Amino acid sequence: MFSSWKKLExxxxxxxxxxxxxxxxxxxxxxxxxxxxxxxAHPVTPVIGGGYIFVFLNAESPRTTDLIVKPDFS
Structure with a gap:
C-alpha cells in the first residue's frame, strides 16, 4: 500500500x-x-494533485458518516 500518490508515481x-x-x-x-x-457504494470524483489523491465529501453525507463510524473503504 502507498501512503501518497507521489510515492506510487x-x-x-x-x-x-x-x-x-x-x-x-x-x-x-x-x-x-x-x-x-x-x-x-458511493459515486465520487477523485482529484489527483500535489502528490495526493483527494475525494471531497459533504460533512452530512452518508459516506462521511460511514467513514467516521468505520474508516474502512475500498
Missing part, C-alpha cells in the same frame, strides 16, 4: 499513469460499510 510510474488516466476528475466509486455492516 515514484515506485510504480506505469500504474500511477494508468490510474490517473482513469480516475483524475472522472466518476469513480468509494465503497464503505454502514454501521450495521452492510456495504454501500
Amino acid at each position: 515514484e515506485e510504480k510510474p506505469a500504474l500511477a499513469e494508468f490510474g490517473a488516466a482513469r480516475l483524475d476528475g472522472k466518476v469513480a466509486y468509494l465503497a464503505t460499510t454502514r454501521s450495521d455492516g452492510r456495504p454501500r
